[in-house]
Amino acid sequence: MKAVIFPEPHTMEVVDIDKPQIKKDHEVLLKIKRVGICGSDMHIYHGTNPMATYPRIVGHEVAAEVAATGSDVTNVSVGDHVVVEPIRYCGECFACKNGRPNVCKELSVFGVHEDGGMREFAVMPAKQVHKVNAEIDWDEAVMAEPYTIGAQAAWRGNVQAGQTVFIQGAGPIGITVLKMVKLLGANVIISDIMNERLEFAKENGADHTINPSESDVTAKISEITEGEGANAVIDAVGTPKTFELSVDVASPAGYVVTLGFDKKPSAIAMMQITKKELTIAGSRLQTNQFEKVIDLINTRQLTQNGLVTHKFPLSEVQEALTFVEENPQKVRKAVIEFD
Ligand SMILES: [Zn+2]
Ligand SMILES: [Zn+2]
Structure with a gap:
């Protein structure tokens, strides 16, 4: 079978490898149908993801059909359409015991720390797959994992109906956050330096858009929120700057959620946090968000609505990576389509 492998940074090969076999009773064999290309895959390609090791088969945004099941598997059957929950964890550490396995000290992410879904077949523990209604188009199902990122950010930001949420960035992640917080009933302000992205955000429910290269973000947020700031x-x-801005424009008793992995420090005065009693929350991957997101997909409350802009067959994965890289204005989400 074919697999896409990054042998080392900056190189990519489509190779022929043996089809994997179920070895343990709790495993399932998946026939891969769609794999989304994510910014983090591009970082692995460029050698700028500090968590990735090589050689690596990437792909953590995966929709698949169950091709075989081990004897202990009860949650799915052969022929079921599923999406992959890409985290594997120890279950014993402080984070795991506190319901936060996504930051387990032994965390292994499918397609980052271990081989992922960019291959025709994969074997994995059945508890890492979730069934999606078979009528749902594969292009909708493959968006489940990105939506969980948005759902996690909304949860970490304690977003409630009627609140004003400011999202910085209207790329694929910003849009998944937007979709989730709109479903929660929030009023949304979103910023991006690309007007095309802001237009798409409006189509997806953004109430206010700001282009920081054209207007003063702090002043606009103050105006929209009548001086209160974003909740x-x-x-x-x-970036260090966007983190600083987040703290500046958050309302008293507000939440600031970070999704980035920038190592450079931000200059943030303690007074801002104490005076407004802000909660600063990191948001990484997801915890228990798959069920909620799949329910929203199955009931078509969550649809990709133009978020999947490009599809490439497995044989054109190199073209796909190059295209994604060179066309940030055109590509929202590109997916690899398997036969
Ligand atoms: Zn991703
Ligand atoms: Zn753990």
Whole structure:
């Protein structure tokens, strides 16, 4: 069978490898149908993801059909359509015991720390797959994992109906956050330096858009919120500056959620946090969000609505990576389509 492998940073090969076999009773064999290309895959390609090791088969946004099941598997059957929950964890550490296995000290992410879904077949523990209604289009199902990222950010930001949420960045992650917080009933302000992205955000429910290269973000947020600030600020850009801005424009008793992995420090005065009693929350991967997201997909409350802009066959994965890289204005989400 074919697999897409990154042998080392900056190189990619489509290779022929043996089809994997179920070895344990709790495992399932998946026939892969769609794999989304994510910003983090591009970082692995460029050698800029500090968590990835090589050689690596990437792909953590995966929709598949169950091709075989081990004898202990009860949650899915052969022929079921499923999506992959990409986290594997120890169950014993402080984070795991506190319901936060997504930050387990032994965390292994499918397609990052271990081989992922960019291959024709994969074997994995049945508890890491979730069934999706078979009528749901594969292009909708493959968006489940990205939506869980948005759902997690909304949860970490304690977003409630009627609140004003400011999302920085209207790329794919910012849009998944937007979709989730709109479903929660929030009033949303979103910013991006690309007007095309802001237009798409409006089509997906954004109430206010700001282009920071054209207007003063702080002043606009103050105007929209009548001086209160945003009750939750979700930073889907993730630079030292956007983090500083998040803290500046958050309302008293507000939440600031970070999604980025920038190592450079931000200059944030303690006074801002104490005076407004802000909660600063990191948001990484997801915890228990798959069930909620799949329910929203199955009931068509959550649809990709133009978020999947490009599809490539497995044989054109190199073209796909190059295209994604060179066309940030055109590509929202590109997916690899398997036969
Ligand atoms: Zn991703
Ligand atoms: Zn753990």
